[in-house]
Structure formats: C-alpha cells, structure tokens
Amino acid sequence: xxxxxxxxxxxxxxxxxxxxxxxxxxxxxxxxxxxxxxxxxxxxxxxxxxxxxxxxxxxxxxxxxxxxxxxxxxxxxxxxxxxxxxxxxxxxxxxxxxxxxxxxxxxxxxxxxxxxxxxxxxxxxxxxxxxxxxxxxxxxxxxxxxxxxxxxxxxxxxxxxxxxxxxxxxxxxxxxxxxxxxxxxxxxxxxxxxxxxxxxxxxxxxxxxxxxxxxxxxxxxxxxxxxxxxxxxxxxxxxxxxxxxxxxxxxxxxxxxxxxxxxxxxxxxxxxxxxxxxxxxxxxxxxxxxxxxxxxxxxxxxxxxxxxxxxxxxxxxxxxxxxxxxxxxxxxxxxxxxxxxxxxxxxxxxxxxxxxxxxxxxxxxxxxxxxxxxxxxxxxxxxxxxxxxxxxxxxxxxxxxxxxxxxxxxxxxxxxxxxxxxxxxxxxxxxxxxxxxxxxxxxxxxxxxxxxxxxxxxxxxxxxxxxxxxxxxxxxxxxxxxxxxxxxxxxxxxxxxxxxxxxxxxxxxxxxxxxxxxxxxxxxxxxxxxxxxxxxxxxxxxxxxxxxxxxxxxxxxxxxxxxxxxxxxxxxxxxxxxxxxxxxxxxxxxxxxxxxxxxxxxxxxxxxxxxxxxxxxxxxxxxxxxxxxxxxxxxxxxxxxxxxxxxxxxxxxxxxxxxxxxxxxxxxxxxxxxxx
Amino acid sequence: xxxxxxxxxxxxxxxxxxxxxxxxxxxxxxxxxxxxxxxxxxxxxxxxxxxxxxxxxxxxxxxxx
Numbered sequence: 001x002x003x004x005x006x007x008x009x010x011x012x013x014x015x016x017x018x019x020x021x022x023x024x025x026x027x028x029x030x031x032x033x034x035x036x037x038x039x040x041x042x043x044x045x046x047x048x049x050x051x052x053x054x055x056x057x058x059x060x061x062x063x064x065x066x067x068x069x070x071x072x073x074x075x076x077x078x079x080x081x082x083x084x085x086x087x088x089x090x091x092x093x094x095x096x097x098x099x100x101x102x103x104x105x106x107x108x109x110x111x112x113x114x115x116x117x118x119x120x121x122x123x124x125x126x127x128x129x130x131x132x133x134x135x136x137x138x139x140x141x142x143x144x145x146x147x148x149x150x151x152x153x154x155x156x157x158x159x160x161x162x163x164x165x166x167x168x169x170x171x172x173x174x175x176x177x178x179x180x181x182x183x184x185x186x187x188x189x190x191x192x193x194x195x196x197x198x199x200x201x202x203x204x205x206x207x208x209x210x211x212x213x214x215x216x217x218x219x220x221x222x223x224x225x226x227x228x229x230x231x232x233x234x235x236x237x238x239x240x241x242x243x244x245x246x247x248x249x250x251x252x253x254x255x256x257x258x259x260x261x262x263x264x265x266x267x268x269x270x271x272x273x274x275x276x277x278x279x280x281x282x283x284x285x286x287x288x289x290x291x292x293x294x295x296x297x298x299x300x301x302x303x304x305x306x307x308x309x310x311x312x313x314x315x316x317x318x319x320x321x322x323x324x325x326x327x328x329x330x331x332x333x334x335x336x337x338x339x340x341x342x343x344x345x346x347x348x349x350x351x352x353x354x355x356x357x358x359x360x361x362x363x364x365x366x367x368x369x370x371x372x373x374x375x376x377x378x379x380x381x382x383x384x385x386x387x388x389x390x391x392x393x394x395x396x397x398x399x400x401x402x403x404x405x406x407x408x409x410x411x412x413x414x415x416x417x418x419x420x421x422x423x424x425x426x427x428x429x430x431x432x433x434x435x436x437x438x439x440x441x442x443x444x445x446x447x448x449x450x451x452x453x454x455x456x457x458x459x460x461x462x463x464x465x466x467x468x469x470x471x472x473x474x475x476x477x478x479x480x481x482x483x484x485x486x487x488x489x490x491x492x493x494x495x496x497x498x499x500x501x502x503x504x505x506x507x508x509x510x511x512x513x514x515x516x517x518x519x520x521x522x523x524x525x526x527x528x529x530x531x532x533x534x535x536x537x538x539x540x541x542x543x544x545x546x547x548x549x550x551x552x553x554x555x556x557x558x559x560x561x562x563x564x565x566x567x568x569x570x571x572x573x574x575x576x577x578x579x580x581x582x583x584x585x586x587x588x589x590x591x592x593x594x595x596x597x598x599x600x601x602x603x604x605x606x607x608x609x610x611x612x613x614x615x616x617x618x619x620x621x622x623x624x625x626x627x628x629x630x631x632x633x634x635x636x637x638x639x640x641x642x643x644x645x646x647x648x649x650x651x652x653x654x655x656x657x658x659x660x661x662x663x664x665x666x667x668x669x670x671x672x673x674x675x676x
Numbered sequence: 677x678x679x680x681x682x683x684x685x686x687x688x689x690x691x692x693x694x695x696x697x698x699x700x701x702x703x704x705x706x707x708x709x710x711x712x713x714x715x716x717x718x719x720x721x722x723x724x725x726x727x728x729x730x731x732x733x734x735x736x737x738x739x740x741x
Contacts, residue, residue, distance in 0.1 A: 154717055157714070158678070196682055199680065199710070199713070199714075200682065200710075203709055214730075346723055346724070504733040504734060507701070507733045508729060508733060510699050514695045514701055514706070515706065518691065518695055522682055522688050592681070594678055
C-alpha cells in the first residue's frame, strides 16, 4: 500500500495544502520531504498519526509525550494545532490521507475536527470517513464510544493496526528517548497482529459463544431431562398399578361385608316380626350417619395433614403469593413476546439491509433499533419486574395457582366446624342405636345380633373409607400421568429435532479448538522468523558487527555477542541504539509489508556510514518510505545512490505573512531525474 | 481487506489442514468462517453472525481421510 496524497486543512501552518506523490509506482520507492527546522515536517507526521488513530494516536506523537507534557491532552493538542487564521470563529480542521493498494484500488481516510469560536475542540462532533473508491467503508459511523472501537477494528483491517504503528511511523524525537524499549515490548503483540492471531482468537471465541448459545436450546430437550421424565412416569405407573390392585382387593372384601350386614339385619328383623320395616329403616339411617361421619373424618384428616398448615399461614400470604405468581406469569408472557418480536425485527432489518446490496444507513438503523427498543421499553401493567420463581414453568405456575385457590377457601373455623359435625354425627348415631335397642327389647339373642351388626357396619364403613381414599389417590396419579405422557412425546420429538443443532454446536467447538491450537503453534515459529529478520537487518545496517544474533522472544529481545554473551547491559551509543530500533522496525515492516514507513528526522544521530546503510536497507524492504528530513541531514548523493528506488522530493517552507500568521508552503513534487 | 497472514502462508495452511484432519473437520471451512467474521467488522452489533454460522455449519463436512 502506498501513500499517494496528504491533504491538510487548517492543520498547524498548513492552511489548505496537498502533498502528492505521483511517481510512487514502485512499492519500494523512497520519497523525501525536505524542509528546514520549523518548516512543518513533524506536523505532517502528526497529521498522519492523528488522522489514523485520533485520540489513541496521541501516544505516538513525540511533542505530546505525556511523561514530559502531561498537561497536553488530545483536546489541547488539537486546539493548538488549529491554524491561527481559522481561530476566533466556528472552524473545522481536516486531514485526508489517500492510499493506493497493491491491487490498484484507492483507499482514503479523512478525519475532521470541529472547534467552537472560543477555540475549544468539540470532541463529540469529530468525524471519520474511510472510502474505497467512492464507497464508504463501512457506512459512516459516529466517532466516540462504542463506535471508536468499531473504527479501530476497521482501521486495523484496512490500513495499519494501532499496535503496529510504532514500527512504521518513526518520530526521531520519540525514538531518541523511549521508543526502543517500547518497540521491544511490542514485538510480541506485533507478531500476533501480523499473524492475525487476535482475529483468529476472536473467531474462536465467537464460535464458543455460538456453541454455548445453541446448547441453551438443547438444555430443555436434553437426554438427561428426557430420562428424568421417563423415570417419573415409570414411578407413577408403578404407583397406579399398586393402587388399582389395592382398590380391587378392597372391592373383593366389600361384597362379603355387605352380604353379612344384610343377613344380620334380616335376622334381627325376623326376631321382631311386624316392626321389621321400621327396624330396617333405623339401621339404614344409622348406616347413612356412619358414612357421613366417615366422610367428614376423612376430610378433617386431609385438612389436618396437608392443607391446614398452608391455610393457617394466613389469607394475606396466600393472596400475595398468588399475586406474585400472576405478575411473573405476565412478565414471562411479555418476555416471550419480546423475544419472538426481536427475531422478526432482526429479519426485517436484514431484509431491508440486503435490498439492492447497499448497506443500511447506520443512523437510520440506529433509529429503527431505538424505536423498537422504545416499543418494548415497559412491561405491561401488573407484570413483575423480575422472576423470583425461575424454576416454575408455565404449567407449574398454573398448578401452584390452582392449589392456592383450593386452600384459600380453607380456614381454621372451617376445621372446627368439621370437628363439630363429626361430634354431632357421633351423638346422632348413639341416639339411633338407643332407639334400636328400645325397639328390639333386651333379650340376649337380639342383643348379640345387634352387637355383631354394629361391628359389621363399622368394618364396612372402614373398608369403604379406605376404598374412597385409594380411588382419590388413583385419580391424582392419573391426573399427573396424563400431561407427563403428552409432554414426553413432545420432548422426544424435540430431542430428535435438536440433533442438527447439537451437531453444529459440536462442530463450532471443534473449529474453535483447532483455531486455538493453530495460532498458538504458529506464534513461536513467527518469533523465530523475526529473529532471523532482525538479525539480518542489523547486520546490514550496523557497521560494528558486535552481535551474532538478536533473538526475539515473547517477552523482549536478547542480544547475543559472538561469544553468546547477552549484550543487553552494554551501553550503546545513541546512534547504535537507534540502529537497533531501526532493525526491529525493518524486520516488522518486512514481515508485514502492508503500509508505508514514515520517518521524521531519522538520521540526526547517525554517522554517514549508518545513514547510507539504513537508507539502502529500508529502500529494499518492499514498502514505500517517506523521509521527513532537513537539507543538512541527508546527502543528495545518498539518495541518488538508491537509483530507481528514489522517487523524488517535495520541499516545504515556512514563512510569516504580513498579518503575523505563519504559513507553510508546499513545493511541487520533483521526480528524480533518471540517470542523474 | 488484507489477507490473513496465517491463511496466506503455505506452511501454516498445511499445518491447519493437518489439525483439521485430525479432528474430522474441513480446513476449507476455516477461511469461510474468517470471511463471515470479517463481514461483521466495524459493526456495532454483529447482527446475523450466529445465523451465518448456522448456515455454514449445516453444510456437510468435506473431510479427506
């Protein structure tokens, strides 16, 4: 990728200027921007950095070094950068970089800063536009979080990732102070970026998230939960069989008991002749009373064992539990509706976004999104704000509500009433027995028969009561079995339908694991490759051959001398240190020849031999090199020695206008005279 | 958009093929997965990403023995 043009508007001394590099047809061309001190060379480098990275780029600007000038924030730096002629009114400052890709495409980046009349930078209005040809890449996004994050991703993909920038954009002032150690620190992350490791790790993470998301659908249909349901059905079916058998046995006992009772009644009647009819009526009445008492006793027992505790907990608690569950049911209905509606909304956006192949304007999309969000902003009136009984599904919630309804009518006074009624029935039965005794007289045979009859009737009443309880239990078991059998059919179908989802989730996890292994294996190999490149670069540029090898490791570098001694502790001269930094830059640039190298005042500390070696080496890397240097820093003969690899030069000059405002002027691009 | 360096290198592509073969996966699908994620670059919400994964992973695997 080559830099073809830099346009500046109100940027420092550049009121409206454009630098064009028309002759850069070869990838390795060196272009010289020459100017005296204060002419505006460093301003050009700063324009490139801040156009690319905005606020995040400030760290790469030597004149804004936060360790030396902590007061110089991004906003302050920009306010000082605004051209003096544009101050005192609402103003805009802009930098546009135009690149030509290896495929011949034109890629441009423009960043625009806005200022109030007071000269204050308005950060919220900052704009950034990337175009491939005439097309925006992607459709315009606002600058400012979270859009800034998205822009950094796009810039990293289309131009130069921020972490690699120190290897390509060389600020002589910065490098003289702290850049070497920073370059060393960043070698490992640079290596990762060059390989695309963050991108592949991101893909692996996305695949794992996808797998987890799709597995959520499987949870309800899992074989484990299916097995649980089958186990419950088996248990209930066993209980059903037991109760059926018990009810059958009771029925078999009831027949003989009833026959025995009838026979006794007949025998007692025979003893009393004409009074048999009224005697039989008394016995039947007594039997009815015993049955009623038995039924009331059952009800009382049931109330005492199961529902009484709940009923006695108070009507208020029951009512509030009921209200809570109803509110949660409303919330669940609303959430389900929102989820279904979201899927339709996404499909709608995808549909209109795909129409005609044009990406949907994000501002418009953002508004649609906001409108959709607003339409679902509030849950319906009466809905709960959170689900406390998350373990209850819709069906369970209905069952609990039904049970609460049942017990809400039961109260302590009703239990007392039941007990009173049982006592009254006891007294009623006693009265009937007294009348029977009076009617039949007191002879011994009748007395014995009456006692036997009473015993028979009590046995019968007990068996009938047991039978009723068993029948009720059987009904309850069957009531539970019916929905379970229906549910298990649905679950079985669901499990079968989920098989492809399960397979996709497993594949996603497989690819995530393969990607992770692939990346982690590649990184050490790439560091070995960088070791060779850095060592070769240093051997080519340094005229003292002190180092046998410069080993790039995950946590920095090792400088191995001819005797394998680590030379990191050696105090190198400023020039030697700079050559070492330049070796790291050259190795990264050679490993990732995707962006021009921009060097500001690169040779000030280097002797003539180092200058020649550095220039020769960088011109052979295969990327465009933009040199920003003053006329005394670089000998024209050195540039001519590059032959075809030197494209030409542009001069920048600074002058004061009559108004006292400085102005930077840009000369014409002077192409190298071939053969000169 | 810049090609992915690891996919662009013959040596690392061969290693990926080996890793995928060992796991019964289709190495060609990795490039397609990368393309899907790249199509989402710069978007605030990565809408439709999982649906694209669904579509790709639903296709039969082409795995060489």
